[in-house]
Amino acid sequence: MATTGVIDSNDKNLWGGGVEPMKASYGKLMMWFFLLSDALTFSGLLVSYGLSRFAHRAYTGSVEDFVFSQEYWPIPEKVFTHIPFTHAPAPLVFVGIMTFILIMSSVTMVLAVEAGHRMDKKGVQKWMLWTILGGITFLGCQAWEWTIFIQGDKGTIIDGVKVFGANMSVNEYGPQLFANFFFFITGFHGTHVLSGIIINIIVFYNTSIGVYEKVGHYEMVEKVGLYWHFVDLVWVFVFTFFYLV
Amino acid sequence: MAHAHDHEEHVVHHVHPPDAAKIRKIWLTAGILAFVTAIEFLMAFTMDRGVLLITGFVLLTFVKSFYIVAEFMHLKYEVKSLIWSIVLPVIFIVWLVVALLIEGDAILTLRNIWMWYFN
Numbered sequence: 001m002a003t004t005g006v007i008d009s010n011d012k013n014l015w016g017g018g019v020e021p022m023k024a025s026y027g028k029l030m031m032w033f034f035l036l037s038d039a040l041t042f043s044g045l046l047v048s049y050g051l052s053r054f055a056h057r058a059y060t061g062s063v064e065d066f067v068f069s070q071e072y073w074p075i076p077e078k079v080f081t082h083i084p085f086t087h088a089p090a091p092l093v094f095v096g097i098m099t100f101i102l103i104m105s106s107v108t109m110v111l112a113v114e115a116g117h118r119m120d121k122k123g124v125q126k127w128m129l130w131t132i133l134g135g136i137t138f139l140g141c142q143a144w145e146w147t148i149f150i151q152g153d154k155g156t157i158i159d160g161v162k163v164f165g166a167n168m169s170v171n172e173y174g175p176q177l178f179a180n181f182f183f184f185i186t187g188f189h190g191t192h193v194l195s196g197i198i199i200n201i202i203v204f205y206n207t208s209i210g211v212y213e214k215v216g217h218y219e220m221v222e223k224v225g226l227y228w229h230f231v232d233l234v235w236v237f238v239f240t241f242f243y244l245v
Numbered sequence: 246m247a248h249a250h251d252h253e254e255h256v257v258h259h260v261h262p263p264d265a266a267k268i269r270k271i272w273l274t275a276g277i278l279a280f281v282t283a284i285e286f287l288m289a290f291t292m293d294r295g296v297l298l299i300t301g302f303v304l305l306t307f308v309k310s311f312y313i314v315a316e317f318m319h320l321k322y323e324v325k326s327l328i329w330s331i332v333l334p335v336i337f338i339v340w341l342v343v344a345l346l347i348e349g350d351a352i353l354t355l356r357n358i359w360m361w362y363f364n
Contacts, residue, residue: 050349240306
């Protein structure tokens with residue numbers, strides 16, 4: 001009787017407790033479900049961008065003749081044309097570089113996780129530092145892009161007044177909502193990058209003082225890795241739906 | 246995964262040599278992501294703006310997100326119940342997108358009617 005009971009609880013009753021049915025630790029599972037809810041938040045922002053765009057008239061002329069106007073939604077590649085140190089128009093190049101930086105920092109993060117699996121403290125330290133550097137570079141690029149966006153370019157006449165740049169109440173580039181969504185979506189993503197950098201620095205510090213070596217595993221690196229990849233994932237969507245489409 | 250030797254008196258962790266096949270796969274995934282982004286760039290400057298271009302962008306975005314989630318976030322190698330717990334709720338977002346884009350279009354139609362009526 002007792003033997004039968006034991007076999008039952010081990011083999012058939014996967015959700016009865018005492019085992020990890022998803023073969024992942026509590027912390028990792030909770031990170032996954034947090035990321036799921038965060039994905040819904042970002043979807044909310046991006047989908048409302050889509051709604052606003054569909055609720056405004058689209059530009060119908062040729063791309064070459066495009067000028068900024070309050071009458072229609074701007075073509076993003078006409079808005080983001082700046083790169084540092086030159087005034088030559090380079091549409092989407094800068095945001096492409098930013099995408100590349102973030103993907104590379106995701107790669108160094110996986111390499112840190114891989115080093116953690118091997119209990120390679122030096123490796124984890126090295127790759128975490130590269131990841132932190134990538135994150136800081138990305139944030140720097142975003143700060144520069146915001147500055148350019150806020151300062152403005154040629155200016156647009158709105159209600160008889162020439163307006164330069166954009167903020168939450170005027171927008172040189174088109175309908176007001178375009179600027180507002182730019183600040184909210186890239187800002188919310190930038191906040192995620194910022195908190196990711198801070199968490200990465202904490203994990204780097206803990207690695208350096210030997211916390212995870214003492215614990216016996218580097219699972220914390222995996223958990224912050226999940227978060228960092230998610231931030232990269234969101235940027236892939238922001239890149240497509242804000243800059244490309 | 247974890248290599249805990251807690252049954253030992255003094256804990257000694259051996260550093261294992263890097264797994265070459267694993268690291269090659271990481272760089273391969275990175276290469277795919279960079280390549281797909283490069284294609285998106287090429288499309289942005291060579292194709293006319295329209296349904297075809299936007300469909301291409303959306304599909305390539307899904308390709309990229311698959312590689313990030315499956316390989317980098319390791320979801321592909323988790324158990325089925327975990328995979329579906331994450332993927333199924335995300336599918337509902339598709340409905341959200343469709344519903345709100347139709348709604349946006351309806352708002353534009355109303356807006357145009359109002360403008361025509363008052364001018």
